[in-house]
Amino acid sequence: MSEYKGVMVFGEIIEGKLAPITIELLGGGRGLADNLGEELSLVLLGSGIGDLGKEAIAFGADKVYVVDDPLLKDYQTDSYVAVMEKVVKQVSPNILLIGQTAMGRDLAPRLAFRLDTAVSMDCVELSIDPDSKLLLQTRPVYGGNARAIYTCEGTKPQIATVRAKAMDPLERDDARKGEVITIESGLDPSLIRTKVVDKVKEEVAGIKLEDADVVVCGGRGMGSAEAFQELEPLAKALGAAIGATRPPCDNGWVLASLQVGLTGKIVSPTLYIAVALSGSSQHMAGCSGSKNIIAINKDAEANIFKEARFGVVGDYKKVLPAFTAKVKELLG
Amino acid sequence: MPNMVVCVKQIADPEAPAGSFKVDESTKTVIPAAGVEQVVSPFDEQATEAAVRLKDAHGGKITTLSLGKDFVMDKIKKPLAMGADELILLQDPAFEGGDSGSTAYALAMAIKKIGEYDIIFCGRQAADWDAGQVGSGIAELLGIPSVTLAKNVELLDGKVKVERVVTDGYEVIEVSTPVLITVSNELGEPRYPTLKGIMSAKTKPVSTWTAQDIGADSSKLGTAGSRTKLLKLFIPVKEAKCEIIEGENVEDAAVNLALKLREVKLI
Numbered sequence: 001m002s003e004y005k006g007v008m009v010f011g012e013i014i015e016g017k018l019a020p021i022t023i024e025l026l027g028g029g030r031g032l033a034d035n036l037g038e039e040l041s042l043v044l045l046g047s048g049i050g051d052l053g054k055e056a057i058a059f060g061a062d063k064v065y066v067v068d069d070p071l072l073k074d075y076q077t078d079s080y081v082a083v084m085e086k087v088v089k090q091v092s093p094n095i096l097l098i099g100q101t102a103m104g105r106d107l108a109p110r111l112a113f114r115l116d117t118a119v120s121m122d123c124v125e126l127s128i129d130p131d132s133k134l135l136l137q138t139r140p141v142y143g144g145n146a147r148a149i150y151t152c153e154g155t156k157p158q159i160a161t162v163r164a165k166a167m168d169p170l171e172r173d174d175a176r177k178g179e180v181i182t183i184e185s186g187l188d189p190s191l192i193r194t195k196v197v198d199k200v201k202e203e204v205a206g207i208k209l210e211d212a213d214v215v216v217c218g219g220r221g222m223g224s225a226e227a228f229q230e231l232e233p234l235a236k237a238l239g240a241a242i243g244a245t246r247p248p249c250d251n252g253w254v255l256a257s258l259q260v261g262l263t264g265k266i267v268s269p270t271l272y273i274a275v276a277l278s279g280s281s282q283h284m285a286g287c288s289g290s291k292n293i294i295a296i297n298k299d300a301e302a303n304i305f306k307e308a309r310f311g312v313v314g315d316y317k318k319v320l321p322a323f324t325a326k327v328k329e330l331l332g
Numbered sequence: 333m334p335n336m337v338v339c340v341k342q343i344a345d346p347e348a349p350a351g352s353f354k355v356d357e358s359t360k361t362v363i364p365a366a367g368v369e370q371v372v373s374p375f376d377e378q379a380t381e382a383a384v385r386l387k388d389a390h391g392g393k394i395t396t397l398s399l400g401k402d403f404v405m406d407k408i409k410k411p412l413a414m415g416a417d418e419l420i421l422l423q424d425p426a427f428e429g430g431d432s433g434s435t436a437y438a439l440a441m442a443i444k445k446i447g448e449y450d451i452i453f454c455g456r457q458a459a460d461w462d463a464g465q466v467g468s469g470i471a472e473l474l475g476i477p478s479v480t481l482a483k484n485v486e487l488l489d490g491k492v493k494v495e496r497v498v499t500d501g502y503e504v505i506e507v508s509t510p511v512l513i514t515v516s517n518e519l520g521e522p523r524y525p526t527l528k529g530i531m532s533a534k535t536k537p538v539s540t541w542t543a544q545d546i547g548a549d550s551s552k553l554g555t556a557g558s559r560t561k562l563l564k565l566f567i568p569v570k571e572a573k574c575e576i577i578e579g580e581n582v583e584d585a586a587v588n589l590a591l592k593l594r595e596v597k598l599i
Contacts, residue, residue, distance in 0.1 A: 077477065
């Protein structure tokens with residue numbers, strides 16, 4: 001299967017810009033491509049893509065394939081899978097990287113089945129095996145309790161979806177040279193069997209969880225929606241975003257979009273203050289990339305103390321007011 | 333009245349303490365921990381819940397389909413106790429050692445044998461291998477549309493309306509049947525089976541199908557049909573060194589924590 005060459009990244013566009021995950025994948029993909037001595041390309045699907053190709057080159061792509069079609073304005077499984085099938089068959093990449101996002105986790109498996117190959121979902125590490133030159137795909141399994149390393153030997157492309165913040169972006173370099181190539185979508189609108197009839201934003205006031213440098217996260221031990229409001233003064237003082245583990249979201253104490261964990265958002269702030277949460281592996285899957293975890297929990301045996309740098313053993317109802325007051329005082 | 337199929341997987345309880353979790357690196361398998369129960373994967377319970385809600389509103393039939401081995405009958409029958417009508421178990425050594433691709437193939441062949449279906453439900457991922465691709469795979473193999481990560485599913489004038497979870501909210505998607513839908517945890521807690529439900533589950537039909545029963549090509553099943561190869565399975569090493577901040581009382585410890593964070597320039 002020597003005709004399959006190159007590393008291809010599936011790009012995502014958010015509000016007219018390359019998504020952070022796409023820039024990360026270009027950084028990670030560049031390393032893999034250089035290791036193999038192959039080319040790095042980016043595919044951009046959308047409507048009115050404009051100059052993003054140049055930006056992708058500045059972040060490491062050698063080639064950018066642009067498919068611009070009004071039918072691609074919204075992500076829909078049928079349209080995106082059909083166009084990606086066409087692009088992959090035309091370019092024949094050796095490796096295809098896709099973000100583990102709402103879009104990627106829908107697109108990747110269906111595309112892999114369409115192309116008669118396989119995909120490893122939610123990888124946190126990718127490398128090239130020095131002997132076989134195959135892509136080694138490392139992914140957390142069992143809710144983050146274990147890690148598994150896979151290869152895909154017999155079929156191409158080797159496809160992996162990659163978790164946010166797992167790869168480092170390159171410094172933007174506008175002097176970098178590359179080529180932008182337009183591909184016709186060739187889409188038959190009758191193939192699109194779903195219709196997006198509405199989009200509902202559940203935006204949270206304040207700083208976005210994914211972007212925050214400080215996160216204050218509450219767990220099951222908070223006990224109620226009202227209790228979560230007690231996190232707000234601390235979050236405000238620290239300029240932090242508020243997050244939650246899965247039980248508070250499932251119980252409706254907070255918006256589901258606040259969930260940090262395997263089935264929620266993946267964050268990696270400098271400071272992560274974990275309040276009344278046990279540190280289940282499903283939750284740690286979403287925050288273990290944090291640089292400093294601080295634990296406040298009344299159970300000294302809670303797993304979160306195994307993950308934390310500093311901790312206080314005590315009921316958050318007593319710890320939090322005193323801690324918040326002192327933080328406010330120190331920050332003036 | 334919709335004909336529904338729900339795919340479920342029996343797994344070791346994912347809520348079991350992380351400390352009890354062990355793997356055998358030589359065989360690349362998980363060592364079953366003593367005392368950890370088998371359960372229906374939580375997302376698959378939510379898929380069942382989505383189907384039972386539609387049945388409550390519109391009637392219809394729910395067939396639960398599960399591929400696996402060593403089934404614990406009172407566990408795998410939970411969907412029947414929740415309101416499903418029939419259970420089909422896919423059990424055959426030929427299915428073992430498979431990956432997402434071969435599993436999706438076997439389930440798709442079984443669904444073809446079931447024949448009539450309007451909506452197929454799957455959980456967003458199984459809470460053991462966390463791959464999240466069998467649902468989309470089944471849809472692709474059956475040539476039907478799929479909507480993933482649903483938090484609400486309704487049936488309106490013969491169309492299916494799905495609220496699909498995205499990063500900053502949700503999208504409302506309209507699609508005709510037949511369709512495959514994967515269900516996310518945002519759907520909410522699945523119902524607890526009532527005593528009546530548990531009793532009625534005892535008399536609901538349960539069948540077991542083999543690879544031959546579903547007319548599957550054995551080269552596409554189990555280990556033979558796997559395109560991915562598991563090279564290594566291991567537990568990542570953690571560097572555990574938490575400094576517990578003390579004080580005269582809890583409030584004092586909280587103050588000391590703030591001082592400590594300032595000292596190391598974290599605030």
